[in-house]
Ligand SMILES: [Zn+2]
């Protein structure tokens with residue numbers, strides 16, 4: 001193995017600027033910059049020449065802090081540092097953020113020269129890459145200018161500087177807002193429902209809206225956030241979903257709203273709540289808003305929360321109170337076998353699920369009607385439990401009562417999740 005002195009002495013023939021020389025030893029010695037490290041190596045070699053140990057050092061070297069544009073490796077790339085910083089600061093100027101990270105794209109020729117040099121002189125074990133140095137030096141200057149923290153973990157914005165074309169691309173992290181929603185409108189779905197014929201582009205069938213339903217819980221909440229943040233789109237992650245014709249009442253359903261590419265991230269959530277509740281009045285209401293992160297999206301989507309429903313049911317024949325009492329005793333705590341309902345079979349695989357009725361209550365009303373309150377395991381299909389789905393759900397309330405049952409209306413009263 002060559003000595004360090006032999007290596008730096010050999011490298012000194014290669015017309016490297018301070019940074020490019022220092023960077024080849026970037027992992028040796030801490031608490032300094034590549035520029036200082038390179039200058040120190042040059043100084044030391046100049047001293048050994050004066051001492052009489054080596055010859056021709058000065059002539060083979062760029063002077064410390066000298067002409068970087070003559071550097072055989074970077075061709076003066078670091079002379080442009082302040083320009084890159086200006087570009088980044090400018091690109092960030094209309095974005096709100098707390099933390100950032102710098103990335104860079106560097107000319108392939110420079111990268112090849114660097115890896116060739118590192119191979120030739122066996123520098124790989126202690127050298128740093130040019131992009132690392134570039135990112136760090138730009139990052140330090142941006143930090144000084146804007147007083148924002150650089151962060152490797154979940155930065156709000158990554159600014160990628162393309163040093164070949166002097167452009168900056170921003171990768172803006174989405175924001176995630178947790179809340180609970182109530183839905184009072186029996187005509188709107190939870191999320192945007194694109195037209196199947198045109199896949200959202202707009203056609204005759206969908207009246208050129210691209211959508212089957214005019215609006216949704218997602219849009220009634222998300223559009224206000226999109227406007228306020230200047231983001232590009234919203235995604236809606238609910239803890240399950242209710243049928244379009246079912247209301248969501250009581251304590252509401254947990255959701256996470258995701259906003260892509262927000263320009264403003266720090267919202268007054270109380271004001272947002274009021275804004276949404278005013279504009280969506282009578283249809284949707286939200287509360288309990290707070291900021292959250294991506295990790296909680298899958299947590300919310302996979303949570304198996306029990307739900308309590310209220311169903312207004314019409315019987316074909318008269319049903320007596322004794323039979324209802326018997327039904328309550330029989331169904332509370334019972335496991336229901338449900339083959340995937342016909343109405344959802346286009347989007348769910350056909351299989352038999354076993355879900356428990358936790359408890360059930362029933363209030364008989366006049367004229368062959370009753371109001372059921374049913375608490376069930378996550379995934380229990382309530383309409384099918386009641387009407388039996390032509391034998392696909394067993395046991396069913398309809399079979400037990402021996403009469404046809406029609407669900408006149410369905411509401412979710414509670415999603416049992418704190
Ligand atoms: Zn250089």
Ligand SMILES: [Zn+2]
Nearest residue numbers: 195198203206
């Ligand atoms: Zn269409």
